[in-house]
Amino acid sequence: MIGKSLYDYTVNDVSGLFYENVDAVVIVDPSIDAYKSVVRRGMFETFLKESGIYHDLILDLWFHFNESNEKVTGEYQIFADNTGVFKSKYSRRLKLVLEDEKKPHLVQLTVYPVEDATKYIFILDEFDDNESLQESLTTKKINTIQNTYLFSMYIDLVADTTSSINVTEISDDVVNYNLKYSDWRMMIVNMIWPEDQEQFLRRTDPEYLKKNFTPGRTSSYDCMMRNLEGKFIWVKLIFSRAQTYNDDDYRFVFMVQDINDKSMELMSTLQKYEEKAIKDPLTGVMNHGEIETQLNNALARRQSNDQPVSVMMLDLDHFKQVNDNYGHAVGDVTLKHFAKILMDIATEEKALVGRWGGEEFVIVCRDKNADAARLLAEKIRESIAEYQFPDIYHLTCSIGVTELHPEDDFTKAFNRLDKAMYASKQSGRNKVTLLA
Numbered sequence: 051m052i053g054k055s056l057y058d059y060t061v062n063d064v065s066g067l068f069y070e071n072v073d074a075v076v077i078v079d080p081s082i083d084a085y086k087s088v089v090r091r092g093m094f095e096t097f098l099k100e101s102g103i104y105h106d107l108i109l110d111l112w113f114h115f116n117e118s119n120e121k122v123t124g125e126y127q128i129f130a131d132n133t134g135v136f137k138s139k140y141s142r143r144l145k146l147v148l149e150d151e152k153k154p155h156l157v158q159l160t161v162y163p164v165e166d167a168t169k170y171i172f173i174l175d176e177f178d179d180n181e182s183l184q185e186s187l188t189t190k191k192i193n194t195i196q197n198t199y200l201f202s203m204y205i206d207l208v209a210d211t212t213s214s215i216n217v218t219e220i221s222d223d224v225v226n227y228n229l230k231y232s233d234w235r236m237m238i239v240n241m242i243w244p245e246d247q248e249q250f251l252r253r254t255d256p257e258y259l260k261k262n263f264t265p266g267r268t269s270s271y272d273c274m275m276r277n278l279e280g281k282f283i284w285v286k287l288i289f290s291r292a293q294t295y296n297d298d299d300y301r302f303v304f305m306v307q308d309i310n311d312k313s314m315e316l317m318s319t320l321q322k323y324e325e326k327a328i329k330d331p332l333t334g335v336m337n338h339g340e341i342e343t344q345l346n347n348a349l350a351r352r353q354s355n356d357q358p359v360s361v362m363m364l365d366l367d368h369f370k371q372v373n374d375n376y377g378h379a380v381g382d383v384t385l386k387h388f389a390k391i392l393m394d395i396a397t398e399e400k401a402l403v404g405r406w407g408g409e410e411f412v413i414v415c416r417d418k419n420a421d422a423a424r425l426l427a428e429k430i431r432e433s434i435a436e437y438q439f440p441d442i443y444h445l446t447c448s449i450g451v452t453e454l455h456p457e458d459d460f461t462k463a464f465n466r467l468d469k470a471m472y473a474s475k476q477s478g479r480n481k482v483t484l485l486a
Contacts, residue, residue, distance in 0.1 A: 123280035243274035333389035341404020360423030
């Protein structure tokens with residue numbers, strides 16, 4: 051057709067030119083979940099099969115991470131059936147990555163529904179490198195603003211519809227979903243942390259939104275949600291009712307913001323402060339206040355059920371001589387080693403260790419009766435006696451043990467425990483005394 055006049059072109063000529071220049075043409079029949087490739091050129095010789103399953107084609111086109119061929123987790127692939135429904139013409143740009151390649155291909159997709167939308171024609175063309183570069187630079191500018199928002203969509207509660215759905219990790223563009231809001235809620239709830247699901251269903255309920263949101267009002271709350279990789283992260287769920295002049299017009303913008311890094315940093319900071327509040331700074335075990343709280347908790351549990359709970363008090367023998375003969379620095383090191391031995395043994399037994407004061411420590415033994423606690427105390431006593439402490443070599447400890455009773459209060463239980471430990475001291479030290 052070289053040299054042919056513009057005014058001489060016919061429909062057949064244009065059809066021929068189209069066939070010669072288009073990169074891929076695919077015919078889709080969603081009723082049988084199948085597609086057939088009519089034209090495949092360039093990258094599409096690898097990307098497309100001659101024929102295949104339509105659901106799989108939707109996953110390949112949409113349900114992968116942006117600029118990657120890595121598929122999103124299976125939980126999110128359930129939305130694929132709602133994505134591949136087209137009632138009118140549709141066009142968008144995609145970034146597709148072939149197997150064993152790292153650089154994405156920028157592709158223009160156009161969909162033409164035919165035969166009363168019972169079948170579709172997919173036309174795909176790859177852009178050249180210059181167009182891809184310009185698109186990439188534009189996208190990066192947009193992503194600078196939007197990169198913390200994982201998901202957004204528009205909701206009409208009266209019509210029970212969703213629209214303008216954007217999943218940032220999948221694409222920078224709006225994805226064509228054909229999905230009712232009521233269906234979306236019941237599908238997405240499975241991505242919410244189990245303990246947060248009840249709150250999610252309550253706060254996304256259409257009646258709740260209608261009752262609690264005046265036009266223009268925005269509200270949010272934090273929860274854990276599974277991301278496209280299948281991992282639970284902290285997100286902020288944001289609902290904002292559109293500002294309209296009709297009180298019966300319930301349209302909302304919904305967004306999911308990634309706050310995981312900030313939340314984890316905050317929780318780490320809170321954990322550090324919590325540890326400072328409950329831990330003994332020298333030995334790292336619970337401090338006096340916290341172990342006393344745990345002892346009270348043990349008393350409350352014993353009074354409410356029949357599960358046994360025992361307590362032991364431990365005191366290093368002749369510890370004053372360590373400080374007098376070797377100095378307080380060596381004494382501090384000795385207490386650290388003593389506490390580590392207690393922690394190592396107690397952790398295996400699911401017991402709680404705390405420093406009562408000076409060289410005295412308390413261990414709360416859940417689910418242990420008097421005899422079981424006495425055996426554990428003997429194990430600890432022998433371990434201490436055999437241990438070689440730095441600089442001073444061997445030390446011993448005296449231990450008092452008692453089982454808590456339903457009628458005990460704190461004073462009664464602690465006095466019995468204190469007497470048991472004192473009895474071990476009086477009988478020669480390096481002993482375990484049980485007062486049931």
